[in-house]
Amino acid sequence: MKILCIHQNFPGQYKHLAPALAARGHEVVALTPKVKKPSSWAGVRILPYAVRGKSTKGIHPWLSDFETKVLRGTSCYRAALALKDEGFSPDVILAHHGWGESLFLKDVWPDARLGLYCELYHRADRQFTGFDPEFQRMAPEADPLRLRVKNLNNRLHEEVMDAGISPTRFQAETFPEPWQDRITVAHDGIDTDKVCPNPAARLDLPDGSTVTRDDEVITFINRNLEPYRGYHVFMRALPELLRRRPLAQVVLIGGDEVSYGAKPPEGKSWKQIFIDEVQDQIPASGWKRVHFLGRVPYERFLAMMQVSRVHVYLTYPFVLSWSLLEAMSAECAIVASDTAPVREALTEEDTGVLTDFFDGAAMVEKVCDLLEDPARRAQLGTNARAFVRANYDLQTVCLPRQLDWVERLAALQPRAPRD
Structure with a gap:
């Protein structure tokens, strides 16, 4: 079988799936603007293409996002035509359609089956657009209109999607019901053999000191430190947390963007x-115990999880972070926001502790309670790891589900593009 992968930051969510398909003997090709020259990786042939065109100055802000997606879509379309001229005709196309690249691929290969990575459909419900009143947009009454336009990319892809895959039920259920019948829930997967407890773990801090499992370490992670992941709530609770825990070292990972x-x-x-x-x-003595690591290599991230005594995870109703499941796999004792995506993975007093997203005082209380109870921390961590291994393990659960999904996708009757 010939398989084409489309991702603006390849391999992205295909990090494990694409090599696994190649290992099964399939011809796997990836088109991405991430690289400048053709290359090969894990049995996958990676081909570059350039995004041509620029956004129109002064365009209506609601259209700016869609124009960018059309530019990416037409650029990928031209690269696909060149690939077709070389004689490549995929049986299956796997695409993360969030940036628009796959908009016109069915026009190149109408007989190919298109499988989309369905990350999120933008909802106008108040639980999404008005979840955090502090950062409410101007003119919130226009949110349904704005998001209807923002979903143009989703809607155009729905017409040609043969099947979809989504990492969590929460994310799959953001899509309209007509989509959901074609979406399989299968997470990207956690390498639980690698993300595991390590009693000998050590984490070097920016001030030159080192922390281990013997230290009281409180951890917090965002890809970028921002309100969507509760950074503002955590920081506002930090003075009381430091006061209550005079020996604690607080370690944060996350960028500035x-x-x-x-x-x-x-x-x-x-x-x-x-x-x-x-x-x-x-x-000043308190700030000496607060350590911002910025963005770090994966091994350093892993060491942080392995020395963590209590890990705090906060999020809006949004895409679930891999880091929560990785923290669970590392047997962290976790205090997490009581929001819908979290409740899918974490159960109160079984695999972690839930707290109101906005209640910083309650979060501090629950962190302190856990820090005072080693036996409870150990039990929560053990249960969390067992849950992740049973439901999100890469090799035994998630990758087999993804491979099965591709096989079922290949057997479908392809949907033709519409005029």
Whole structure:
């Protein structure tokens, strides 16, 4: 079988699936703007293409996002035509359609089966658009209109999608019901053999010191430190947390940019905004126990999880972070926000502790309670790892589900593009 992978940051979510398909003897090709030259990786032939065109200055802001997706879609379309001219005709196309690249691929190969990575459908429900009133958009009454336009990319893909795959039920259920019958829930998978407890783990901190499992380490992770992942709630609770736990070392991983939601005021970062907000509430001796690591290599991230005594995870109703499941796999004792995506993976007093997203005082109380109870931490961590191994393990659960999904996709009658 010939398989084409489309991802703007390949391998992305195909990190394990694409090599596994190649190992089964399938011819796997990837088109991506991430690389500049053709290359080979894990049995996959990777071909570059350039995104041509620029966004129109002064265009209506609701259309700017869609115009970018059309530019990416037409650029990928041209690369697909060149690939077709070489004689390549895929039986299956696997695409993360979130950036628009796969918009026109059925026009090149109408007989190919298109399988989409269905990450999120933008919902206008108040639990999504109005979850955090502090960061409410101007003119919230226009949210349904704005998001209807934002979903144009989703809607056009729905017409040609033969099947979809989504990592969690929460994410799959954001899509309209007509989609859901074609979406399989199968997570990307956690390598639980690698992400595991390590009593000998050590984490070097920016000040030159080192922490181990013998230290009281509280951890917090975002891809980028921002409100969508509760950074503001954590930082506002930090003065009391440091006061209550005079021996605790607080370690944060995350960049200074924006992954989701609104951008901060010009020239600022969310990270610094909330540092500044609590700056005077924490004495210098307290700040010495707060360590911002920025973005780190995976091995350092793993060491952080392995030395963590209590891990805090907060999120809006949104895409579930891999880091929560990785923390569970590392046997962390976890305090997490009582929000829908979290409840799918974490059960109160079984695999972790749930707390109101906005209640920083309650979060501090629950963190402190766990820090005072080693036996409870150990039991929660053991249960969390067992749950992840049973439901999210890469090799025994998730990858087999993904491979089965591809086989079922290949057997479908392809949907033709519409005019």
